[in-house]
Amino acid sequence: MAEEGGDGQEKTEEPTPKRRQQAREDGQIITSKETFVFVSMAGAVGLLALAFALMPRAASAWAGYFRFDGIAHLDSLIAGRTVDALVAVVMVTLAAGLPLAALTLFAQAATGGLNFAPKALGLKMNKLDPLKGMQRMISMRSLVELVKAVLKVTLLIGAAAAIMIPQLPILDRLVFSAPGDALDGFGVVLLKVLGAQCAGLLLIGGIDLAYQVHSHGKKLRMSRQEIKDEAKQTEGSPEVKGQIRRRQIEASRKGARRRKALEDVPNATSIVTNPTHFAVALRYEPGKTDAPVIVAMGDGAMAHRIMAIGQEAGVHVLRVPLLARALYFTGEIGREITPELYVAVAAIEAHVYRLNQGLDVSLPDIEVPSDLRFDETGHPLKGTRT
Known part of the structure; x- marks a missing residue:
């Protein structure tokens, strides 16, 4: 018994x-x-x-x-x-x-x-x-x-x-x-x-x-x-396990999208970087797209791969830390950038156009809205750093 x-x-x-x-x-x-x-x-x-x-x-x-x-x-x-x-x-x-x-x-x-x-x-x-x-x-x-x-x-x-x-x-x-x-x-x-x-x-x-x-x-x-x-006790309730599983699936999908997006980096018109942390590849084609589109982005090792692929393909890589972080934390691959960043990105694309025309010009100061300024962890920054 x-x-x-x-x-x-x-x-x-x-x-x-x-x-x-x-x-x-x-x-x-x-x-x-x-x-x-x-x-x-x-x-x-x-x-x-x-x-x-x-x-x-x-x-x-x-x-x-x-x-x-x-x-x-x-x-x-x-x-x-x-x-x-x-x-x-x-x-x-x-x-x-x-x-x-x-x-x-x-x-x-x-x-x-x-x-x-x-x-x-x-x-x-x-x-x-x-x-x-x-x-x-x-x-x-x-x-x-x-x-x-x-x-x-x-x-x-x-x-x-x-x-x-x-x-x-x-x-x-x-x-x-x-x-x-x-x-x-x-x-x-x-x-x-x-x-x-x-x-x-x-x-x-x-x-x-x-x-x-x-x-x-x-x-x-x-x-x-x-x-x-x-x-x-070991794994949590079914609800918590479900949430963890969904997050894992979403993280896996994001990782897969980012890896696949590397193939589109050579088609980018510019790459904005915070060299040691983030890289965002943008494509803007006047008359074909209403606003710049994020074709690839990543942090850490992925950011370095984006920069390396872009440089090999002749894409201009521009160091603008505040803008790179703003694009990274507010954007998605395959989507247009947030409207609040139109002016900043327009300045980037204009600079790239001049470079493509063979002009020897320096990168102008890029203004990023104060509410879209982030540190490396994604937390809002205070002050007027540029």
Whole structure:
């Protein structure tokens, strides 16, 4: 049966990536205690088997620490050998402990991944609630833990008994054997018992891992309403998303129009620029158009492309910052300029006409209406800058 969310709906939907990430930040990852027990036990048994194989050589090396050829400087020699022996013990301990720690980390990385969650270290007051504590004690999870504990004890005792009972006659004879032979015999039996118990722990670990994966996935499930609420928090309401989408489409269309307009730049009669920011290409043909038309415009890199194309085509490029910004912020590609700029643009076209006639004339002062004067960001300017 599916769990219910806080909204009363059943949690039947798979968790979203955001929900999974939030769970990791809260320390909720797949982890199997029984898998760790098996891995640790298997590693320990492997190290024990290696220790039995190396025991004769290790015993000889250990005895060498306490073998003295003479009595000269005996006190200092004993102290030095004792330190050497302790260092050897530490090194052997590290050689055994580090692989076990690495195996445990590998087991966690292979199941739910390694994760450090500071949030999980904080004090949660709901864990101190006696009522909730009682609920946890009688929950399904507690029942599963009880079943696992009983199964573990049963399997471990059963595995040990299954190996030990047939070996009892051999163990009886080992009591009367030489110490070395007895130690070897007991070691073989011990490894068999521990190996059988490892097999039992492997079974328990596999069952526990499967349960933890299922339980973790079930805990992270979401209701449809929770998914909708998360989508609203992440992406906004449908109305806002629609507005953003429309703006993106409009911006894309404007960009496409501006790129296509570059093809018309060679047909312009003049290009007005604020060299570092804006460029507006104009075309005016007396008798064919009532007013100058904006054939292309752009800012930044697009402005530099317009100027480069225009210069290559022989179009006059004129630096008039105030007029360039006024045309840019009030005009549209393919449309006539705003009537308030007729006088200013007429002065530009007249100057271009004189240049085309071969006259060496300087650009006159261009007057731009005060209410059409903008800075580089499109905000109105105050004052009488020209």
